[in-house]
Amino acid sequence: MMGCLYSFLIYIGAAIVITPILFLMSGSGGSAGSTIAGLISLPLIALSLWAGFTISKNREKSKAKEEELGKSQKEEKERLQRIEEEQKNYLMQLQNICQSTIANYEVLPDLLYTADKYLDGAQANFRDNAYVPFWESLEQASIKLGSFTDKIRQIQFNSTRYSELTHNFNGIPPTFPLARASVQKLDTGTAVSDRMDSLVHAAHRNHDFASIYLQMKTNKILVAGFTSLGQALENMTTEITSSVDTLTDSVEATSSDIRNAVDRVSSQMEQMNSVNRERYAEQRKEAAEAAERVRTTNERLDDLRRGFKPALGSF
16 A cells, blocks of 8 residues: 555656746647657656656565565564463473372372281181171272272372373473482282282182172172282282383483483583573472382381281281
8 A cells, every 4th residue: 555655646746846847848849849848758758657656566575575574584583482381381390290100109108008907817817717707808908908099009100101291391301209229129019919819729628718708709899900819819929020110210210311301402501591500499499308208108018028927827
């Protein structure tokens, strides 16, 4: 619109300049003057039109370039904002994973302790020939051990997801709270399950206990992928061992991903702004707190292991 208006003004200006000249020439020379004036006016008019058109096109091109540059700058700004939001989201997910992992890990000693107490009850019931209470105690122990297995699987899922996110996160990720040494302490769960297996084996050698088992083995137990008491008693030790082994491999891979992320970012430490430095310092503080919580849990697992009854002890 502005280009057309500018061209129109050029045309008006040209007409204002040319018209008096043509008038004077036509008045002084008659028809010959009119002819000469016409011949002179045509190039002048054409030149004016060309000038107006050229100026108009140049202004339109300049405006188009400005608009295109503004559009590109806006798109780049929006792209950087999207990246920043994605990185914030990755960091938040990583932090939630670490919090979930330590929370699940801290529960594990309580589950094993409770399961072992139910096994104490089952052992007493076996001595007293309390058939139904014996299997009920084992059922409750199975539920706790199944929950123990579910927690390990959740930690393993967290570990796998953590590794996936660190590949997309550009900064130093919050430290995953568990290492191989901590995971290896989870074989305490296998020790509890072994004790349960020894009680089940002894009961199957007794006709009366075995008869009650046949009536109760279909009782529903919906933990760790099991659907019945019989399924849980037969496969619990295998499931716990498999879950701990899988978690060990996953945590080792996670540790490698952390080292790679630290190596990738360490070269950029000098260029880190104050916000990133403060965030990294906060992450180190959180990692130290998580490490203390893991250490306390590890001590509880060690205490439980030392206090467990022998798997093949006398009943």
